[in-house]
Amino acid sequence: MSIKTSVLSELLQAVPQLRTQIYFKSSLTALSHAMEDQVLATAAENPLLIASFQRESFYRQEANRYRRLARQSNQVYVLAAAETDFSNASEDYETIAFDPQQDGLRYEWHLVVIARHYTTCLVCRERQNPALELYSAELPVSFDMDPARQFEGIWTSDREVSHIAADILLQRIAAYRPELQTKISQVQRYFGLFRFSRSAASSTKSTRQVIAKQQSLSEQVDSDPFVQRLVTYLQASQYKLLKAYGSIALQERKERLVNSITAAIRRGSDTGQPLHPQEILKVAVQQLGQAVYASRCIIYRAQSTDTTATISHDVSSSVPLLSGQTVPLQQNPLFQTVVQQQEQVYIADTQTNEQISSSQALAAFVEQAAIHSWLIVPILYQGKLLGVIELHHCGATTYQWPKDDVALVEAIATQVGATLIQAEAYTNLEDLNQQLEALDRTRSNLIAITGHELRTPLSTIQVCLESLATEPDMPLELQQVMLNTALADSERMRKLIQDFLTLSNLESGGIQWHLESLPLEECISLAISRIRTRTIAEDLPEIVIQVPETLPLVRVDGDWLVEVIAKLLDNACKFTPANGQITIDAHCHDRQMVEVTVADTGRGIEPKRLEVVFDRFYQEEGALRRTAGGTGLGLAICRQIVNNWGGQIWAESAGKNQGSQFHFTVPISENRQEQSLVTSG
Known part of the structure; x- marks a missing residue:
């Protein structure tokens, strides 16, 4: 059988003037031991003692004390929720087992002592403590959070209140173990206990008179001042201990999150790979999403001068994610406040906030993200803004994040800022x-x-x-x-x-460009003439020009374009035998560029070397054993010239002895009138 009602509730209903207090478990333990020690110190009293434990495991810690108490009295009753071997028994004292899942006693803690010359009563019910649940989940296993448990109840030496509490508990004992009814009746007659029931309390005049008497007695001082001060001291000490546990738990949470972010750094540095700031942001937002309550937690990079930012990472409990979406910054008064004050901004209710309603872009973002309460924390390093962490609450009501959570987010923002700088420094060091x-x-x-x-x-x-x-x-x-x-x-x-x-x-930007509209064929002819003046005619391979007459003018510096073509021809002549052929071809690459190709039938280039041939001092044969002359700077100069006018240059080859083709693009002249005159002429 099980009884779901609360002993404390019944006691308060019988004596409404009683006022409950909050006790920590350590205080209740001290009070209980003091009450039991009083029984042990007065052997001739043979008192009634009723104790109720929430679980058998709690009872087992006190079992030896109750064997000693049983030597002082034959009226000792112990109630507990059975877990292993606790059961109804009559050995040293009476034990009463109740259902650990259904009975209301599983939430309560009772100790009632009634003797001829004194009485004490402790009736408490455990309170749900969200902070305790949070701390116990975060603290290491080695920490004992049991003393931080809180109870609400009555501790008094008032005889009438103690009698009512004893009568309520004896009725429960009789319900669980009817065979003890005779023994219970004896102790009730011995101590003059009266039968209390809610029906009798509402129907009999005598009971109402008794309750009135109890009400007047309950207003009297019912405990020794020294004991009161002792309990107050214990309560204050326990409160400080709970705060210390909370501080330790918060510090542990901070360290765990910081360690997670640091681990992301080490994963990169241990493998010798450059650190990735995006990986750091991902780890930070995931850990924060688990540690702090929020409908959504987002993070993104942003600087004070940015107009918009893209949400890089986010986590969500029950609302849509926002990764990849754009956050307005330039027209965002909240962001500007963060930039100016360099501290967190909290908006309790976005629906009534004037800063949000004054910005159309910001109001649209809030509506899209369904944000009701908003916490914005900047990621700073030495006063420089690097990014932002945001917590969104999207419920129907507003939400105020606890100070500990806000402090945690700010601590992580500080760590992320330092980590991002370190990652960027690492990347710069690699470069x-x-x-x-x-x-x-x-x-x-x-x-x-x-x-x-x-x-x-x-x-x-x-x-x-x-x-x-x-x-x-x-x-x-x-x-x-x-x-x-x-x-x-x-x-x-x-x-x-x-x-x-x-x-x-060219590399230092010390060249002054004189751009003009020129026909490409004219530049090609000048480049060929330059090559032939430097080289004996019979040593040159055949040079074929394939430039259409309808090719538009190009907008370049003529001297430098001739230099590019000449160097490409010179390079082709070095690696093409005299009986080979060099072809210069040109065609429109698109509406803005003309593509020029210098192809040869010479020694070719290995595919893996097509990019490095444009590096400075590159020599395919090696600087000290090549047969062809040159400095290895010609193609590097060509790349610098072509890149300066917005073109591209690249090489193609099927491999050794398969010939090679060098392509580059030049911009088409926008002067159409000049082009038409050249064409008609």
């Missing part, structure tokens, strides 16, 4: 390392190029000049050969130095 590696390769190539391209012609020039100086009788024909060789090598050195200077000026 700098790559640049340093490129500079180191450039330095090595420069040394190799300088050693080969400068030392070799200098040695030749020196030998030629020394021969001319020391051999006055040298035949004129041989002297001419010496002079021609020295002049050729000096030209080679001049070209190397000129290429160095040209590339340096």
Whole structure:
């Protein structure tokens, strides 16, 4: 059987003037032990003692004390919810087992002592404590949260109140164990207990008189002042302990979230991969979504000068997600407040907020996201705004986030800010390392190029000049050969130095461009003439030009376009035999660009090297063992020139000995009148 009613409720109904108090479990434990010690100290009393435990496990902690109490009295009754071996029994004292799932006693804690010269009564019901549930879920297993449990009830030494409480409990005991009715009747007669029932309380004059007497007695001071002060001290100490537990739990939650974000950093750094700020944001919003109550938790990157931001990550309990959607910033007075004050902004009710209603874009976003209460926390680092964390409450009523939750969000925002800066610094460091590696390769190539391209012609020039100086009788024909060789090598050195200077000026932006509308075929002819003046005619492969007459004018700097074509032709001539062929083709790439192709039937390029051929100092054969001349700067110069006028340059080849094709684009002139004059002429 089970009885679902509350003993405390029945007691308060019988004596309405009683006022309950809130007790922590540690206080109740101290009071219970004091009441039991009073029984142990007065052996001749043979008092009535009734104790009710919520669970058998709690009873087992006190079982030895009750064996000692049973030696002082034969009227000891213990009630508990059976878990393992607790049952109805009459051994050292009477034990009464009640249903742990259905009986109202499972929420209550009772201890009533009635003797001839004193009485004490403790009747309490456990309170639901959301904070305790939160802390117990967050704290490590090693922490004992049991002392923080709270109870509401009565502790008094008033005899009449104690008698009523004892009578209510004895009725329950008799209901559970009818065989004890004779023993219960004896103790009731011995202590003069009266039978109390709600029906009798409402129907008999004598009962009403008794209750009136109890009401007048309950107004009297019913406990020793020292005991009252002791209980007050215990309560205050327990309150401080609960606050300390709460602080520890909050700190543990912060550390756990920070550790999760830090773990994301370590996953990147341990593998040697660049850190990803988006991964950090994802971890932060997921952890916050689990730790803090909110209908929706979102996070996004934003700077103070941005007009809009895109929500990168969010989590939601029961409302639609907003990932990928745009948040207005420029016309967002809340965001501007965050930027100016650099602290969190809380909107209790978005429906009545004037800042939201004054911004059409912001009001539309609030309506779309169904936000009722809104918390906006900036992600800052040294006063610089890096992003924003938002908590949305989308319920029918407003919601105020607890201070601990707000402090937690702000702590995570601070950590995310530092982490983002660290991730960006790591990424920048990777870029700098790559640049340093490129500079180191450039330095090595420069040394190799300088050693080969400068030392070799200098040695030749020196030998030629020394021969001319020391051999006055040298035949004129041989002297001419010496002079021609020295002049050729000096030209080679001049070209190397000129290429160095040209590339340096192009990369530093030191070139002044003189754009004009020109026919492409004219530039091609000038480039071919330049090549033929530098090279013996019989050494050149056949050059074929395939440029349509209807090709539009191009808008370029003519000298630099000739330089690009000449260098591409020079490159093709180096790797194409004299019996090969070079083709220059041009056609409209689209309405804005003309595509020019310089194709050859030479040695070709391996597919994996099609990109690196445009790097500075690249030499396919190697700087110290190549058979073709050059500095390895020509294609790098071409790329810089083409990129400066908004074009593109790329290479294609089927592989070794399959020939190669170099393509680049130049912008079409927008001067249609000038084009028509050139065409008609």
